[in-house]
Amino acid sequence: MFSIRSLSLLLLTLALCACAPKTMTANPEQPYPLPREPQLGQIVHLPTGVLVDEARMQAIAGDARIVYVGETHDNPASHRQQVALLRALAERHPGKIALGMEMFVPSQQPILDRWSAGKLSEKEFLKESRWYETWRMDFDYYRELLELARDLRIPLIGLNAEKSLVAAVRAKPTAELTEAEQRQVPEMDLDDPYQKAMTEAILGDHGKHGAIPADGFHRVQTLWDETMAASVVRYLSDPDHADHRLMVVAGGNHVRYGFGIPRRVFRRLPTSYVLVGSTEIVVPADKKDRLMNVKKPKFPMVPYDFLLFTEYEDLGKQEVKLGVMLGEGEDGVVVEGVMPASVGETAGLQKDDRILAIDGEPVAENFDLIYEVKRKKPGDRSTLKIRRGEEELDVPVEFVLPPAGDPHGGMPKK
Missing domain, CATH: 2.30.42.10 (PDZ domain)
Known part of the structure; x- marks a missing residue:
């Protein structure tokens, strides 16, 4: 026979079991899946699964001091998102918004300043910045964004590492760099487990195109992110920019999940930020070979705060050549x-x-x-x-x- 004490213990045990949380099987990268397939042009707030319109996303992003925008370099839809967002941020914070770009380096800053001041023609800007030698992407992808920055006198900030330093860091560990090279290297956190996992995944695809030393590849990825983070902090920490905001444009792998540039900025300067990105849900057959064949690790966080669903588009022009x-x-x-x-x-x-x-x-x-x-x-x-x-x-x-x-x-x- 059960005693009253035994019965009480049994009831308590059953009650505790009933209240115990069930094992969650949701995808942490999308904790609230959409009830139906996403449509082109839709924007989802990934932490909540709520669809929002562009104006709402822009308003929320405008509350943050830093807005990180991860791009697909050769997709015009991705660049239109940047233009619309920068325009909205400039209207929200007139005279107090700057545009930081992966595509430029600090040594180009005088050229960027002259462009933003309207002192360079497009040809002069491309020539002096050596666009076709340094970034090499068709300028048409970036023309509208850069023209907007010029027309609204929005400062451009070169964020990325100098190519000579990238080559040195790829070739040898930091300790083996020259004193001059070491002085250029920012504080480097090479132990982020998520970046390591992503680097290994990317290297798995690049490895098909030739041998790339894993340690050198990882160092360079870290150098890019740390240098861009240091550049962001240098701009925002300037007393003249105490009340300024910054929109950062970089490739998706530098922004997505937050462990690239954003976390490294926050380590140096804890401040509010929003992650904005896009993903191609329509990929024409002739574009499928552009997609990296990366078996991406599963990460325990959402890739972006706001995600736009796009098509992988063409520039819409026919390029001629002299031959x-x-x-x-x-x-x-x-x-x-x-x-x-x-x-x-x-x-x-x-x-x-x-x-x-x-x-x-x-x-x-x-x-x-x-x-x-x-x-x-x-x-x-x-x-x-x-x-x-x-x-x-x-x-x-x-x-x-x-x-x-x-x-x-x-x-x-x-």
């Missing part, structure tokens, strides 16, 4: 080779021709020709002034689309 190999020396820009069946061959360009001008614009270096050609569309006609031997000639050129798969254009010879 010549260019050399640059004391004699200026010289044709070192002409591709078969190219626009240049059709126009009659020959090896050793020196290109003096295009449509009246002087060509003093490769960039001058590259910039003008990139502005052309199929069907456009131009005139090249060239020197062939002792003779100057005007050469008419008609730009047409290159054959499918043709990789050649009016680019410097490697």
